[in-house]
């Protein structure tokens with residue numbers, strides 16, 4: 001007997017064929033998907049489970065994978081506005097330095113990751129100052145997290161030096177490498193805040209453990225000018241010269257690229273995370289998504305932190321990515337809804353090196369899935385579920401979330417989370433956050 005059986009579901013699998021199972025059933029045992037069938041098959045009729053959940057015709061699909069976030073930055077949402085990235089970062093770092101401790105980082109991480117989880121993201125790749133606290137928050141919420149040691153050359157939070165970051169990166173890997181819910185990574189901030197030597201050292205730690213290397217890259221024109229001035233090269237060429245591109249590299253943004261750089265990313269099989277809302281709001285630009293997609297780059301989606309994009313909404317990221325590619329190129333088929341849905345699911349899993357266990361609903365994979373309500377005015381009639389997911393649905397439609405078969409969000413409520421307490425703690429901290437910039 002299986003643990004869970006979901007019945008009467010419109011299953012959007014996000015597999016290689018974009019398969020959709022109408023009137024479907026899905027069985028879960030020991031955290032894995034064990035069956036996916038149409039309800040009226042003889043195999044489906046034999047299925048039984050300890051817990052049977054009727055989906056009432058609603059959509060069941062894989063949990064979204066947010067590939068770029070700074071969850072704890074939710075503490076600073078709306079604090080610094082209307083400035084370009086470089087001046088904006090200068091202000092953000094003042095506030096972060098005044099406020100962030102391991103304790104406040106945990107609080108901010110719960111805030112940001114809870115928003116992610118309620119919106120249907122079951123896995124988040126997060127870059128932040130105290131990654132152990134991010135992991136603690138993710139585990140308390142029951143979600144999957146990819147994070148790890150950060151690198152930053154300027155005096156950072158907690159007065160830590162490069163040597164501290166090196167030992168923290170090693171320690172992070174050692175403490176979390178055997179945990180199935182943690183995907184360890186090494187996350188230097190960027191090539192304008194970390195020297196080539198320190199970036200190379202970060203990459204050698206990633207390679208030593210066979211884990212991901214993730215950094216911000218080619219986000220703004222000012223960053224290009226800065227790197228050009230310092231190293232007489234563009235950002236992607238600079239990263240290539242430092243031997244930082246490749247299958248296990250994840251570059252956030254990639255807004256400012258020329259044809260050669262797109263080829264470099266494609267040939268090296270480097271993964272790219274698009275963060276359209278953050279790029280628009282900071283006036284950074286619009287990434288050449290159509291060109292990158294046609295070059296065969298593995299494109300994934302992220303929200304960035306709530307301090308730049310102001311929310312952690314992967315549905316908005318999907319809609320913007322698809323709409324901007326069509327509008328910018330004046331081509332209605334520049335990018336399809338299927339392609340964008342894959343960016344938010346299976347392509348994220350591929351970038352994390354987990355396409356065998358995450359990112360789609362297929363037998364043998366982890367049971368990380370969400371339920372979406374389609375019994376509402378914006379979903380009736382529903383001719384094409386995938387177009388609906390990208391252009392019509394939103395995070396408020398997500399009712400239930402499962403991670404490894406565990407029911408972590410039930411009817412829009414996170415199991416075991418004291419929401420009032422979290423809100424009260426954040427509100428108590430708010431005056432000092434505001435005062436940090438006065």
Ligand SMILES: [Zn+2]
Nearest residue numbers: 216252304305
């Ligand atoms: Zn970022």
